[in-house]
Amino acid sequence: MTSEDVIVIRRARAVLLDFDGPVCDAFAGYPASEVAQDMLASSSEAGVPISEEAATMTDPMEVLRYLFKVAPERQAESDRMLRDAEIFSVEKTSPTPGTIDFMEACRETGRSVMVVSNNSPEAVKVFFERRNITNYIYGIVGRNPSSPNLMKPNPYLLNLAIKKLDKTFSECLMIGDSVTDIEVAKAVNVPVVGYANKPGKAEIFRSLGSDFVTQNMGELASLVRVENSYQ
Template identity: 25%
Template sequence: MSGSDETSFRLPKAILFDLDGTLIDSAPDITCAVNELLDGRGLPPLTLPQVKSMIGNGVEKLVERAFAASDRPLSKAGLEEANREMAPIYRRHITRWTRPMPGAAETLARLHVAGIRLGVATNKPQAATREILLHFGMLERLGAIVGGDAVTRKKPAPEALLLALERLETTPQDALMVGDSVTDVEAARAAGVPVILIRGGYSQVPVDELGADLVCGSLLDLPAALNGLRTAA
C-alpha cells in the first residue's frame, strides 16, 4: 500500500467505486462481445489482453478501438452503425464469464456495516451495471448506481461521480473514489474527490504512476487503509 505524502485524507462518509477492473473482472465477457461483433464483419478475433487494454471509456470507445486494432477504422457513420450492432451483443455477454474482483463482496459488506454510504460510478451502461451487481449480490449494499448512459459526459468528466454523490446526499469533501485507472483519477480530481487505486485492474500504466492519493494491493486492503485514516484523524 502506498500513497502521497502531500495529501491528507478526511475519513469518507461515502465511497464511490468504479466497476470494470475494480469491483468485477468483466474482460472475458467483453472480449466475447467484441469478437462476436468483429466476426459479424468477417474480422479475426482479438485477444483478451488486447481487449482489456481498450476498456475504460465506455462501449462506444471500446468499439472504436476494436475496429482500429483490426486495421478497419470506422467513419463516424460506420461507428454509429457498429455501436447499434454492439448494443444487443453486449447485453448477451454480461455475467457468463465475469467474476467479482478479489474481496469485492466482502469489502462492500464490511463498509456497509460500518455505516459508509456506497455507490458505483462507471462508464458501463446503467442496465448492464445493475444486472451484474444484482447477479453477484452487491446491489443491496449500494445507495447509488450511475452508468455511463445516465450522464451527458462519461468519466474522466466528473458528472457520474457528482450525480452519485448527490444521490448519496454527500459532498465531494466527504467522499472517496476507488478505481483502477487514470480515468478514475482524472474523474475524481475533476470532482474534487480523493482517489484510491487498486492493483490488478485494467490500467496499462502501473497504478503507482497515475497520481492517486493511495494505492492498495486489492480491495481486501481497503478497510485497513480506511482504519489507518481513522487513526490518523
C-alpha cells in the same frame, strides 16, 4: 503506507466504486477483445464504415465511441450490442477477491457505496442481483446509452453520483483500476484510490497523483474498519 494514506481512506463518508476491476472482471465471460471485434463486424454488416485503425480496436468502450462518431443514428443499436455482451459476461464472472468484504466494511461503518461505471447500469444491476448483494450498494450510475461521450474520464458520471449521494466532493472517495478513473477523480478534486490489479499499474497511478494505491481490495476493508474512522 503512510499516516496520510490511511487518513484518505478513513475520511471518506461515501465511496464511488468502479465496476470493471474493483468489483469484478466485467468481461471474464466474454473477452473484451471479442466483444469489440463482434461489435465492429455487426456494424460493418449493417453498412457502417470501419476504418483500418478502428478495425484493430480491442476495447469495447473505444469501439462504442467510434461507432457514435461515424454512425450516431445507430447509437441505440451500438449500445444494445455492448449492453447485451456485458450482461452475458457478468453472469459468468466472480467478485474480485476482497470486494465483498470491502463493501461489508463500508456498510458496517456507515459509508455509502455508489457504483460508478462506464459499463451499462443494466449489466451492473444483473451482477449484484444474481449474487443477492444489492444491499451492499446505495445505487448504480452507469453509462448513458445515448451518449458514450459522457463516459469517464468525462466528469458527468462522478458528478451525477455525488449529487445522488448528497455528499460533498471531499467526503467521497473514488476507487478505480484505470487511468481514466484516476484522471476524472483528480479533475473534480475527489480523493482517489488506484486499484493496481496488473503489473505496472501502481507506478502509473502514483505518477498521475493517486492518493493511495493498493493491490488488494481486502486491504481497504481493513482500513475502513479502523475505529474512530471519521477524522
